[in-house]
Amino acid sequence: MLVVYGRGTSSNVQKVLWLVEEIGLPYSSSHVVPPGKAKESADYKKLNPNGLIPTIDEDGFVLWESNAIVRYLAAKHAYGTIFPADLRVRADSDRWMDWQATVLAPPVATVLLQVVRTPPEKRDTAAMTAAFQTNREKAAVLDAALSGRDYLAGSAFTMGDIAVGQWMWRYANLVPDRPSHPNLEAWYQRLQARPAYRKVVMNPLE
Ligand SMILES: N[C@@H](CCC(=O)N[C@@H](CS)C(=O)NCC(=O)O)C(=O)O
Structure with a gap:
């Protein structure tokens, strides 16, 4: 087990x-x-x-x-589906996982720490503002990548969507003044249609 x-x-x-x-x-x-x-x-x-x-x-x-x-x-x-069999699709999916861990995780961790875990009077406003902006910039990268494709590595849901998808819930709920990103929003809607996403990710943040 x-x-x-x-x-x-x-x-x-x-x-x-x-x-x-x-x-x-x-x-x-x-x-x-x-x-x-x-x-x-x-x-x-x-x-x-x-x-x-x-x-x-x-x-x-x-x-x-x-x-x-x-x-x-x-x-x-989930070989051949969530773990793509095609090497290039897998590399693409892998790339988003690494990008999530190295590029996306630090600024969203700052946002979570400041907005959710720190009382308003103790927040580091400069750090929080900078992290908001970095998250917005990374959202633009995702929006461009999702142009013409339903998921990050192409037409099918893969492990890259899992790594980045949990960030999306935090971005949507914690970052104010988000720019309009139609491709990102459509992808987010697709994620929200998945029962596992709703069950595991779409919960109160702490
Ligand atoms: N690179 C690690 C990072 C793990 C990590 O930072 N986990 C956080 C929670 S998201 C943690 O353990 N924080 C300490 C705690 O919650 O006690 C991974 O992806 O597994």
Whole structure:
């Protein structure tokens, strides 16, 4: 049985949960901790020395790093669909996963920290404003990439959409004055039509 360690409100955990819900993989989730507390669990750090979530344990095979987990489970259970068989489509999908982790994650983490976890009087307005703007600029990159295609790697939903899709929920709910991006909005509507997205991602942010 697959065990997913993490907290359902974590963006990185949501990628894994969204995938397993998409493919109907039986799993149990464990280790529900408040934000920022995973590092304080000595038991958890035996599984993931970083003290970060998620981690999976699949019958003794322990893996951490959310995008690596998504790639592994998708390759195993959704080869040819969510894990594209075509090498170029897969590279395209992979590219968006890496871009999410390296480019999108930092500015949206700042927004979440400032808007959701910091009382208004203690917010770093300059950092928050800069992060809003960076998110808007990255939304424009996505909008251009989605021109003429339904999903990030082409006509079909793939793992790249999972990595970036959880960001979209945060962007749509936390960033004010979003520019009009019709392709991005249409993609977001497609994601919202997916029961797994609604169940796992479209929840209150913490
Ligand atoms: N690169 C890692 C980042 C993991 C990460 O930063 N997770 C956050 C939650 S989204 C975390 O564990 N924060 C500490 C906590 O919630 O206790 C991954 O993608 O798995």
